[in-house]
Amino acid sequence: MVKLEKDILSKNNEYADANRKMFAKRGVLALNLVSSPGSGKTTLLCRTIDALRGKLPIAVIEGDQQTSNDADRIRATGAPAIQVNTGKGCHLDAHMVGHAANHLDLAEGGLLLVENVGNLVCPAGFDLGEAHKVVVLSVTEGEDKPLKYPDMFAAADLMILNKTDLLPHLDFDVEACIANARKVNPRIKVLRVSARTGEGMSDWTAWIGAARAMALAGHPLAAELKGAA
């Protein structure tokens, strides 16, 4: 009989810790964007890159089972992007992300956006070394999603309610959706965004700015940035 008491995901967590250290050393803010397929993550990323152009170096890791369509869309904006195809896998793991990050040549003090595989279940359990998980929920999906997929909403620090320009055409109850998310995670922050019309995008970039300031606290780059501003 051998006593182990070992976390099943310990291997992933070791890789995640290594990623986190590497991001901290370079002053990179890493965000892990999770959602169901079709929530508008890639469009949101393209608009985010446009909004932060010239202010912040951005790199993107795209996770999908197959195709490089999303990375192609990101590269069209001019930002460096790497596509990770998970094949049979349903989520990105920390090893894949570390490997991709090493190939990306991340700029010091920059922003790394990781677009996870569209799936509200599995990516919740896999730490990639990110500073925050951001869950994107589009208003075409139904306000009970946080209750149906509680693990993901419990793991996220921010919920972006996307496609708000479609609200007039839907029966989606925004307040009920936010209440459901807070039942699962009383601390979750919520932003209402339409990546298509640009509504709420400045709130999102302001949130990124605040998260970046937190990620850089104590880093030598923090003083430089302050001097620049």
Place this chain on the structure above:
Amino acid sequence: MHEMAICESIRGILEEEAARQDFRKVGRVCLEIGRLSDVEVEALKFGFDVVMRGSLAEDARLEIVETEGRAWCMPCGQSVPIAARFDPCPDCGSHQLQVTGGGEMKIRELEVS
């Protein structure tokens, strides 16, 4: 799919431990899985047999100890049992709960030879 990845992690840990602690065969694997973890126990049992085939744990018996969900209720100031992450406090009905237990996914012990 997710449970398959979990099983592959377990297999990796078993292989590492076999090299480290010098054993060749695993006859029983005991896991601790919290009721609030994102693991479906039935799918895990299915995936376990498939993933362990051809490994040192082929035909190993899988035992799963499920631990209950617990949370700290901030209004009540006490630890309460919960069955799901969105459950309210059974005493006061508040959702201001901080989950404190039930998310575990651990290998507790192995029977080896």
